[in-house]
Amino acid sequence: MLNFRLATLSAVCAVAVLSQNSLLAQSVSIPDAPMTVVAGQKIDVPVEFEGAEKDILQVQLFDSSWKKVSEGWVNVDSASGTHTFAIDVPADTAAGKGHMWQALLYDNAWKKKKDVLVTNVVVTAAVKGGLKPDSKMKLESEPKAKPKPKKDPKSIPHRKAQLLGDEWLPVLENGKWEIDWADEFDGEGEPEKWFPLLGYDPEAYKAADAKGIRWTGGTEETAWMYSTRSGNHWQNGKGQLVMQIVTNKKESNEMGPKVEAAYLLSGRPVAWDSNEPNGAKWDGKFVSPTEETPLYICARVKSDELVGYSTWFAFWLFTETRAYNGNPTDGTEVDVVEIVKGKKNYLNHCFNVANHWKKGGGSESKQFNTLSKPAALDLVDVTDSEYHVYGIEWTTEKMTCFVDGKPYYTFTENIPTKPVDMMMLLTLEFQKDAWDPDQGDGRVEGPAVSEDENTRVMSKVLVDYVRVYKKK
Template sequence: MKYSVVLFITCLTFLGNLRAQNSVNPLQETATGKRFETLVWSDEFEGNGPVDAKKWFHQTQLPPGGSWFGGIINHYTDRQENTYLKDGLLHLVAKKEVFKDQGEVKNYTSARLNSKFTFTHGRVEIKAKMPKGTGTWPAIWMLNKNIDEDGAYWDNEGFGKVKWPYCGEIDILEHWGKNQDYVSSAVHNGSGYGGAVENLGGRRVAGVSDQFHVYAIEWTKNKMTFSIDGVVHYVYEPSKKDTNTWPYDSDYYLILNIAIEPDIDPEFTESALEVDYIRIYQ
C-alpha cells in the first residue's frame, strides 16, 4: 500500500509539472526564430577603428530649431570618439563635453547610425549591452525608408515622402537609465505615437548594462514579435490593418543611437552602447 501511495503521488507530480510546462503565458513564450533562416545582412563589428562606411551612415543634421525631438540635449557626431570598433565590438559612446556644431553649442555628444541596408519582413537579432547613467536613452530601432526627414540617409538618397509617424516606426529596444534594467519595445504609427503611444511592452532584465543580451524582432506580414534572450515580451498584431495601424509592408532601415535627456546625472561623464553583432534573416 505504501508503494502504491508513493506511485500515485509521483504520477500526480509528473502530471502537474507537465501541465505547467504546457500552460505558457503567451507573453512568456520562447521565440523560435525558425520562420526566417537565411542570413541576408549582418555586421559582426570585427577589427579596430571606424565603423564600416559601406554599411553605416552617421546622421548628424539637426532638425529645424536646433535640437533633436523629444527634448534631447546632445549633438550626434561622425567622430571616431563617439563611434568606433574595438575587440570585436561596436562602441557607440555618449560623452559629456562642450561641442559646437551647426551653430549650436551643446554639452553632450553621441552618435546616431543609419544602416545602408533596407528590408521588408524578417528577423533581426542584436547582441548588445546598454550604457549606464540616469538620463541616457539608448535605442535600436527602425524607420521606414520613405520617411521625410532631412539629414537621414534614405531621405538624402531621394526616398523621403511620408512624414513621421505615418511612415511607421519600430522600436526593437529602448532603455532609459532612470529606469535601469527595464527594456521596452514599441510600434509608432498613425494610430498611436510619441509620448501617447499605446502599442508597447517590455520587461525587466537584470544587468542589461553589465552583460550582453540578445534582442530580437520577428516581423511578418501579420504581426511583430519582440523578445529578449528568446523570451517574448510584446506582440503587435492589430485586428484591423490599414494605413494607420500597419504601414509595415515596405522597406525599413536600422538606427542605433544614444540620446541624452535633460535629467542627465550631473556626475555622468561617458558610457557606451556596445554591440557584438547585428544579424538580419529572411
Template structure:
C-alpha cells in the first residue's frame, strides 16, 4: 500500500478460478514463532515493538488523513486488541481526518506472517496490513524497486472484497501489471479473520483463515521481478480517501472507524 495500489486483478478467487499453485518442492514448515504482539496489555502500543509513520502529505496517493504519533485517539491497546482508529477531526489544518500508521520493529526475510483482525467499514476507508523492506538496496533505492507485499487491503466503497498484492519494479500498479488476488469475505467488517502470507524463496502466497487465494512465483529473472530476499517489516494503518480508497468519495458520517487487531505473529521458515 505505499501505497500506491489500485486493484488490478491477476487472480480471482471469488469467480472460482484457482490461484497459481505454489511449487510442490522444496517444501517448508512455519512452526517456530520469532516475533509477536498479543496485545494483552492496556495503553499505547508497546514502543519496544512498534514505531510510527507521521504526517499528512498524502502518502503518494492523495490520502486525506494525518497520521499521528503515540496519540491514544488513533492508536491504543484495549480489550485485548490493538485499535487503529480513523477519526473525522482537523487536528492539522490541511487534513480533515486523523489516523495512525504503525510499523513493527520486528522484521525478517521469509516465513509465515499472521495477523488476526477485524477491518473497518465505511465509504472512504482504506485499511491495510502490508510489508516494506528495512533497507532499500535495489535500483534507485525507492518504491517500487525494493518491493512491497500487501497482505490485506480493503476499500470501503467495495465492501468485504479483500485484496493481496505484490509490487516491484517489473510489476506494479502504475504500469497496471501488478500481481494481485482477491476474494469475497462476507463478514470482513463484522468478524475477525486471520490474514496471512507465506513467503519463501520460490513464492509469496496469501490466505485467509487458511484458505489460499493468491500466489506469486519467483521467475528467476533478477531483482526487478523478485526483490523479496531481504528482511521486511509490517505496517498497520487505516487511510482515508486517496486515489483508490476515495474513488467514490468519503462518507463523513461513517467516522470514526476502527481496525481491531487481536495479534500479530511472525514464524520462521524451515526447509524440509
C-alpha cells in the first residue's frame, strides 16, 4: 500500500501555511475510468484533481490481490485540472474481473493528500499484434540501469533458514549471526526501549501526551487516530508487550469517534542540533546494513485479537533523521509485515510486505490474502492463537521476508542502504476504508476485543520479542 505514515518536519510545516480554502479544495477523481482493459494495449485514464501547484498526481492499476500491474505519475503545474495518463497494460497481465484503478494526489514531498479507488475493472486477454509480453511502461523517474531480476518466492528453498537456539535464522554463506540488539519485554509497565510518536520537535515531544496520526488537513483535530504516551501499550509481566487500539466513545472530531493507539518507535528526538538533517538529534536504536555486515530483524507476534474493521498491525522500518542524499524528505519505509482487518472475506487472513522508497518515485508491495498465489494461509494463519515470527534479512543488495523461518518474498530493487539508518516501529493503526472501499468502521461495527460505555477496544496484539541480528 503506497502510504507514508510519518510526515517529515518540513512537510508538516509546509501544510501549516496552506490556507483553509486550499485544504478544503483538495480532491482527486477518475471521472471516466476505463472499466474494461485489454492486456498488451495502452489505455487513457483521465484524472481530475484540485490541490496546489507543484503537487504530484499518480494513477495505478492493481489486480484483485492488490499486486500492482502498471502505474504512471506526473508533477502538475496548476492547482486544478485534468491529466490524462497513457497507461501501458503488460501483455502478460492475467485476464479476469476484480482489477482496480487507484488515483492519488500528493504534495511535492510525496505526502499523500487524497486518493480514490475504482473497483470491478475487467482485464481481457492480450490481442494479436498488441504489445510484446516483455514490454513495460517507462516512467520519467525510472533509472536507466537494467533492473535486477526478481526471484520467484516459490523458487527460494526452505533450507535458506536454520534453527539457532529458539529461532529460525537465514543461513549465511560465511560467518554467523550474533545478537546486536533485542527487547524481550521481560519487565512490567511501559517499555524502556520504545517511545510513542509524539512529534519531531524535542520540546513538544517532552510535553505532549498524544499526537494526531494520518492527518487529512492542516491540524491534529482532523486526525484519524492519535498516538498516546501511555495507556495503550505496556509490558504484562509475563514477557510480552501488549498493544491495543481503542475507540474513545466520549470524544470525537470531524472524522467521528476519537481513536487512541499504540504507535511505538525505537527512536525519539532529544535535542535541537543543526548538524542533523532535520535539525533535531535523536537517540534510541537505528539499524542499517553494510556490505560486510548484513542484518536480520524480526518480531514474534500473536495477532488473534486483531479483529477491528479498518485496523491493522505493522512491524516496520522508517528513517526520519537519516535518508537518501542526506534529505529527510526522501525517507524510506519498509514494512516487514502489516496484518490488515476488514469485513471483506479476503481480509480475514490478509498480510502485506512492502518496500516504499522516494528515490525515483517507485514502490513495491505484495499482499497475501485468500485470493493471492501463494495464498496467505499457505504461509501463516494470522488469526490463530499461536505466536509467529516475522523477519527480514537486509543486505545492501536485497531484502528477503521470512515468516516462521520460511522465506517468501524478496525485494531486489531500490534497497535502502548506508547511510539511511532506520528506526524500528511497532504500530496499531486505524483509518476507515484505508485498504478497501468497504473495509468497515471498527469504531461502531463489527467484532471487538471488549467494549463498555466509555471505550471500545477494537484490536489488540501481543509482541513476545523484537531482535536484531548482525553478521559476525
